Amino acid sequence: GQSLEQPSEVTAVEGAIVQINCTYQTSGFYGLSWYQQHDGGAPTFLSYNGLDGLEETGRFSSFLSRSDSYGYLLLQELQMKDSASYFCAVRGVENSGYALNFGKGTSLLVTP
Amino acid sequence: NAGVTQTPKFQVLKTGQSMTLQCAQDMNHNSMYWYRQDPGMGLRLIYYSASEGTTDKGEVPNGYNVSRLNKREFSLRLESAAPSQTSVYFCASPRSGSAYNEQFFGPGTRLTVL
Numbered sequence: 001g002q003s004l005e006q007p008s009e010v011t012a013v014e015g016a017i018v019q020i021n022c023t024y025q026t027s028g029f030y031g032l033s034w035y036q037q038h039d040g041g042a043p044t045f046l047s048y049n050g051l052d053g054l055e056e057t058g059r060f061s062s063f064l065s066r067s068d069s070y071g072y073l074l075l076q077e078l079q080m081k082d083s084a085s086y087f088c089a090v091r092g093v094e095n096s097g098y099a100l101n102f103g104k105g106t107s108l109l110v111t112p
Numbered sequence: 113n114a115g116v117t118q119t120p121k122f123q124v125l126k127t128g129q130s131m132t133l134q135c136a137q138d139m140n141h142n143s144m145y146w147y148r149q150d151p152g153m154g155l156r157l158i159y160y161s162a163s164e165g166t167t168d169k170g171e172v173p174n175g176y177n178v179s180r181l182n183k184r185e186f187s188l189r190l191e192s193a194a195p196s197q198t199s200v201y202f203c204a205s206p207r208s209g210s211a212y213n214e215q216f217f218g219p220g221t222r223l224t225v226l
Contacts, residue, residue: 008152033213042202042217043155048210087154091212097160097168098212099145100204104154 002026004088004103011109012078020073020106022088030091032064032071033100038084046073046086075108083110115139118203118218125193125225133188133221135203143206144186145170145215146178148199155202161186193225 004024012018022032031050035043049055049064049071061074075082085107089100116137125131137144142163147155157170161180175197177189190197203218 030211031213042219044217045207045214048213050211050213095168096157096170097143097145097162098206099157099160099170100155100213100215101157102154104152 002090002092002101004090004101006086006088006103006106008104009107009109011111014078014080014110014112016078017074017076018078018108020075020086020088020108022071022073022103024069024071024088024090024103026069026090026101028093029066032062033089033091034060034062034073035087035089035102036084037087037105043087078110080110080112083108115216116203116205116218118201118221120221121219123221123223125190125223127194127225129193130189130191131193131223132190133201133203133223135186135188135218136184137186137203137205137216138184139205139208139216140183141205141208142183143212144180145204146176146186146188147202147204148172149202149220150199158188158201190223193223195225197223198225199223 006022033048034046037043047062064071085105089102145160146158159178201221204215206212207214
């Protein structure tokens with residue numbers, strides 16, 4: 001089976017940097033993805049790490065260490081609009097249709 | 113290019129009533145998925161379809177049926193709704209070339225069963 005652990009809530013100040021961690025247990029690993037979801041909205045794809053290291057996309061970066069079964073999402077220069085839930089996810093195997101298996105999500109609150 | 117569309121956006125049912133949630137994608141991908149999202153539970157897979165005409169159960173299929181009549185459309189049916197099915201339902205499909213890691217989600221259907 002697959003399981004992912006991430007903090008339930010994080011609070012940070014506008015302009016600051018925040019890191020959201022994710023640890024996973026999976027029998028087969030095909031990469032770690034991150035999704036953002038605003039209240040009342042749909043999840044939207046942010047980033048994907050298939051190999052160890054850092055991937056940068058604008059203010060957002062994502063890191064993966066396969067040996068530690070660990071990854072994180074780094075948000076820099078936080079803006080109020082970054083207040084949302086963030087989910088890490090791993091892809092399943094063929095007998096699950098390669099569906100994503102999600103963590104329970106981290107609610108990020110950005111304060112002035 | 114709308115990506116993934118879902119109808120309806122909101123629905124209130126009484127226990128025992130039935131309904132069908134509709135989903136369509138215009139990305140020409142073979143795979144489509146139905147997830148439900150409950151507070152504090154993340155997204156859980158209900159059913160998936162790897163290709164037109166095929167469907168398989170996911171993590172939480174009880175109380176649901178699905179139909180994949182063509183490549184574009186994948187519907188989810190609740191035959192006899194129960195309060196435990198109060199949830200937000202999302203349909204999704206992968207972006208071609210992303211090895212299934214990047215999925216596009218529809219806007220969701222917010223269902224309340226009284």
